[in-house]
Amino acid sequence: MNRIIGSRTFDFDRQVAVMAIINRTPDSFFDKGATFALDRAVDAALAAAAAGADWVDIGGVPFGRGDPVSLAEEIDRVVPVIAAIHARSDVVISVDTTNAEVARRSIEAGASVINDTSGFSDADMARVVSESSATLVITHSNGVPRSEPQSPQYDDVVAEVVDYLRARVELAEAAGIPRDRLVIDPGHDLNKNTLHTLEITRRLQEVAAIGLPTLAAVSNKDFIGEAIDREQGQRQSGSIAAAVICIMNGARIVRMHDVPAAVDAVRLTEAVLGFRQPAYARHNV
Template identity: 40%
Template sequence: MIVELGPHRYDVTTRALVMGILNRTPDSFYDAGRYWSFDDFLAKAAQLVAEGADVLDVGGVKAGPGPDVTETEEMDRVVPAVEALRRRFDVPVSVDTWRASVARESYAAGAVVGNDISGFADPDYLWVAAEAGASVVACHVRLAPRVADPEPVYDDLVGEVRRFLSERAHWAVAAGIPPERVLLDAGHDLGKTPPMSTELLRRADELCDLGFPVFLSVSNKGFLGTLTGAEVGDRREATLAAHALGVGLGCRVLRAHDVAGTRRVADFMSAVLQQRREYR
C-alpha cells in the first residue's frame, strides 16, 4: 500500500507513519495551550521532528465544544504556523481543519494534507484539495465538530462507519484526488461512547479492508481513560498499546502527542510485519 503526502511517497505495506500533533489552540484537551506562544510552538515542532515525526499536523480549533473560533481567527492561528514549519523542516505538513477556506490558505502556505474531522461537510473541501494536489483525511463523525453528542445510537456501529468512510473516500476520488492521497479515520470519541470507540479500535481491520490507508487518531483520548482509569495526562502506555494494536490490524498513520514513543512502537511493529512477510 502506498501513501502520498505532497511530493513524498511512502510504501506502508509494513510501515506506519507517525504524525506529530501541534495545537495552535489555547484550550486543547491534552496540552491546554501549553504551546500557544509561537516560540513554544516552534520549539515543540523541532522536538517532534527530532523524535522522528514523519508528518506535522497543525490545528487551530479543538474538536470538542468550546468558544467560537471564527474563520479569520483560525487562519491567523494556522497559516503562519504552516509557513514557519515549511521554512524550517523537510517534513509534510497537515492542517487540521474542516473549513475549505482555511485549507486553501494553508495549502498556499505549504501544507499538503487536509485533516477534516467533519467528513467533508464543506462542499468545497475536496475540490480545494484536488486543485492543490493535497491529500485528505476522511473522518467519521455522527453530528458535527464541536457539537456535543453524549448519547449516540447506531444500529450497526462498524457497518455504519464503514459505509460512511467508503462513501467519503469515493467522493474524494471522484473529485480528482488519487486513492493514495485519501486516508480513513474512524473518528474515535467523535459521536461515540467509550465502548463504541473501543470496538472501532478492536475491529480496525474491517476499515483497512476498504482499500484505503487507515489513519489512527486515538492519542490520549477519553475512551483510553475509561478503559484504564487514567487521567488525560497519564494515558501514555494505553496510547502506545493502542498504536501497536492498530498497526497490527492494518492502520498506517498514527497521529500522536508522544512522537518518540510512537516512533519506537511503529518501528518495532514494522520489523515484526516485515519478518512475517519474509518468513512466509
C-alpha cells in the same frame, strides 16, 4: 501502497507513519495551550520531526465543545505555523481543519495534507483539495464540531463507519480527488462512546479493508481513560498500547502526542511485522 505526500514517499504496505500533534489552541483537551504561542508551536513541530515524526498535524480549533473560532482567527493560528515549519523542514505538514478556506490558505503556506475531522462537511472542501496536490483525510464523524456531544446510537458501529467512509471516498473521487490522495480515519471517540471506540479498534481490519491508508487518532482519548481508569496526563501507556493494536489491525498512520515513545513503539511493531530489519542483531549471534 506507495504514496508521495509532500516531499516524502511512504510505502504503507511496509511502513507506519507517526503523525505528531501540534495544537495552536488555548483550550486543547490535552496540552491546555502549551503550544499556543507561535514560537512554541513551531519549536514543538521541529522537535517532533527531529524525534522521528514523519509528519506534524497543526490544529487551530479543537473538535470538542467550546466557543466558536472565527475564520480569520483560525487562519491566523495555523497558517504562520505551517509557513515557518515548511521553511525549515521537509516533514509532512497537515492541517486539522473543517473549513475549506483554511485548507486553501494552509496548502498555499506549505501543508500537503488536509485532516478534516468532519468528513468534509464544508461543501467547498473537496473542490479545494481537488484543485491542489494535497492529500485528504476523510474521517467518520456524525456530529458538529465545537458542539455539545450527543448520545450516539449505532446498530453496528463498524459497519456504519465503513459504509460512511466508502460513501465519502466515492464523493471525493467524484469531485476529482484521485484515490491515491485519500486517507481514511474511523474517528476514534468522535460521536462514539467508549464501547463503540473499543469495538472499532478491535475490528479495525474491516476499516482498513476499504483499501486506503488508515489513520488511527487514539492518543490520550477518553476511551483509553475510561477503559483503564486513567485521567488526562496518565494515559501514555494506554495510548501506546492502543496505537500498537491499531497497527496490528491495519492502521498505517498513528496520530500521537508523545513522539519519542510513539516512534519507538511503531519501529518495534514494524520489526515484529517483518516490515523492517532490526537496527542491529548481536544477541546470541
